[in-house]
Amino acid sequence: MIITIDGPAGAGKSSAAKALAQQLGFRFLDTGAMYRSVALAALRSGLSWDDTTGLAELAKTLQIDLDGDRTLLNGEDVSQAIRTAEVTDAVRYVADNPQIRQTLVELQQNTALESDFVTEGRDQGTIAFPRAECKIFLTASPAERAKRRQIEHHRRGEDLSFETVLERQNARDQRDKQRTIGRLVPAADAFEVSTDGLSPQEVVERLKVIVSQCRS
Numbered sequence: 413m414i415i416t417i418d419g420p421a422g423a424g425k426s427s428a429a430k431a432l433a434q435q436l437g438f439r440f441l442d443t444g445a446m447y448r449s450v451a452l453a454a455l456r457s458g459l460s461w462d463d464t465t466g467l468a469e470l471a472k473t474l475q476i477d478l479d480g481d482r483t484l485l486n487g488e489d490v491s492q493a494i495r496t497a498e499v500t501d502a503v504r505y506v507a508d509n510p511q512i513r514q515t516l517v518e519l520q521q522n523t524a525l526e527s528d529f530v531t532e533g534r535d536q537g538t539i540a541f542p543r544a545e546c547k548i549f550l551t552a553s554p555a556e557r558a559k560r561r562q563i564e565h566h567r568r569g570e571d572l573s574f575e576t577v578l579e580r581q582n583a584r585d586q587r588d589k590q591r592t593i594g595r596l597v598p599a600a601d602a603f604e605v606s607t608d609g610l611s612p613q614e615v616v617e618r619l620k621v622i623v624s625q626c627r628s
């Protein structure tokens with residue numbers, strides 16, 4: 413069984429998808445970590461962001477392994493390195509590249525052959541797994557999402573003002589929604605859930621009710 417969870421940055425997808433997978437005995441696929449890993453490799457390579465073909469070639473050579481919470485890039489644990497503001501800023505060049513999207517969607521589809529999965533991203537219910545048994549679109553208000561992201565940055569020692577986080581988030585939302593391929597849009601058959609005012613546990617409980625509806 414595949415359960416897809418799509419939605420904008422900061423809606424609480426990662427923690428909800430992880431907890432849901434754990435409670436159902438499924439594996440969890442954080443597809444944003446794949447895009448971030450390619451962005452990190454691109455930053456390290458020194459390739460120009462204009463070199464879309466070179467970036468796509470680089471993406472094909474990378475070994476990206478997601479192992480629970482850990483992300484391995486060519487065997488190196490980059491779980492922390494892919495969460496910096498620098499990578500978050502750069503990831504758009506990777507996510508906007510249709511060839512890289514194709515490479516990563518294939519990687520996602522091949523990974524999901526192995527087991528039951530909760531997959532999380534922007535295009536999981538629309539592009540990567542259009543025939544998934546259960547699709548969820550998770551949202552939250554821009555202010556609540558920015559507040560959560562600001563706290564995450566703070567925990568990593570990056571102090572950014574709320575206004576800065578909100579501004580960057582709005583810019584990313586726009587790009588995510590306008591991307592030609594794999595844009596952020598709910599699948600026609602997705603259940604939409606707003607996480608505003610809900611605790612992480614309440615979100616998971618809501619998702620479990622949806623999953624049982626999908627199964628019946």
Ligand code: DC
Binds near residue numbers: 443444504
């Ligand atoms: O969920 P996240 O913030 O870790 O995702 C990082 C970036 O990758 C985000 O800007 C959008 C992009 N992304 C995407 O385009 N498609 C996905 N399936 C997952 C993430």
